[in-house]
Amino acid sequence: MKAMLCKQYGPAExxxxxxxxxxxxxxxxxxxxxxAGGVNFADRLAIKGQYQFKPDFPFSPGAEAAGDVTEIGxxxxxxxxxxxxxxxxLFGGYAEEIIADESEVSPIFDSLxxxxxxxxxxTYGTSYHGxxxxxxxQPGETLLVLAAAGGVGxxxxxxxxxAASSDEKxxxxxxxxxxxxxxxSVEDIKQRTKxxxxxxxxxxxxxxxxxELFEQSLRAIAPKGRMLEVGFASGEIPKMAVILxxxxxCQVVGVFYGQFRQLEPELKAxxxxxxxxxxxxxxxxxxxxxxYPLEKAVDALNDILTRKVLSKVxxxxxxx
Numbered sequence: 092m093k094a095m096l097c098k099q100y101g102p103a104e105x106x107x108x109x110x111x112x113x114x115x116x117x118x119x120x121x122x123x124x125x126x127a128g129g130v131n132f133a134d135r136l137a138i139k140g141q142y143q144f145k146p147d148f149p150f151s152p153g154a155e156a157a158g159d160v161t162e163i164g165x166x167x168x169x170x171x172x173x174x175x176x177x178x179x180x181l182f183g184g185y186a187e188e189i190i191a192d193e194s195e196v197s198p199i200f201d202s203l204x205x206x207x208x209x210x211x212x213x214t215y216g217t218s219y220h221g222x223x224x225x226x227x228x229q230p231g232e233t234l235l236v237l238a239a240a241g242g243v244g245x246x247x248x249x250x251x252x253x254a255a256s257s258d259e260k261x262x263x264x265x266x267x268x269x270x271x272x273x274x275x276s277v278e279d280i281k282q283r284t285k286x287x288x289x290x291x292x293x294x295x296x297x298x299x300x301x302x303e304l305f306e307q308s309l310r311a312i313a314p315k316g317r318m319l320e321v322g323f324a325s326g327e328i329p330k331m332a333v334i335l336x337x338x339x340x341c342q343v344v345g346v347f348y349g350q351f352r353q354l355e356p357e358l359k360a361x362x363x364x365x366x367x368x369x370x371x372x373x374x375x376x377x378x379x380x381x382x383y384p385l386e387k388a389v390d391a392l393n394d395i396l397t398r399k400v401l402s403k404v405x406x407x408x409x410x411x
Contacts, residue, residue, distance in 0.1 A: 094186035153184020
């Protein structure tokens, strides 16, 4: 089978497209013929050696994919050969085939296409875990989302303020459920948030950006609010002004989805089932903005880095 492999740390260009040997299944494992795989900012960190987990060389990046089950181990009982499934792991998604523990695999309904399934569950899974398990967000609360493009908060009953760097991105967020907008290229987050909330501030902040936006957003939080620190897409890990946490009586909460998947696989699986049901019910409408063939993974990664795409990017294997 073909796979994109990382044999040394560096920019996306270090990836090579090669044939690799498959291996026999373990008793609890599933073999998946991959149709599509999601591309994420964390993949860039893994290739550069900056991700929290560091697999041995060579490895294939990619933490999510969708495809068809072609073989199951002797003890597997949650999926069958022929099932359409989505997979979540840590590495291995940039390949034509994945061998995974059955705890990493969930069935998907027939009307959900492979590209959408492959590209939604890491992003939405992180958001859902952060908002439901970490922030315990309640209907009617106000949620500020940085680098906004999704609709999970709206689906959970929150009033969503989308914050992004361009009107084009905010228009996309509005399409997917955001009610209020902040363009932080030209507007001050704290001041605009005060205007939108009648000076109350926001109950929950979802921050995948870090950098200078972290403190700006923290200053916009309501008393007893919760700030979810999800990642550092800006490339800068912020230093926290602890006095703000004291004065606001608020919480700064880490959301490490990779660790959550490892430590609580059953809860993660339930979250995936919840998200699948939200899609089936029409509460979520994931958007894949662009697809690339597997061998063009370098282009996909660079387009994410240079912000040439607005929402999810997916690799396809050409199967089916």
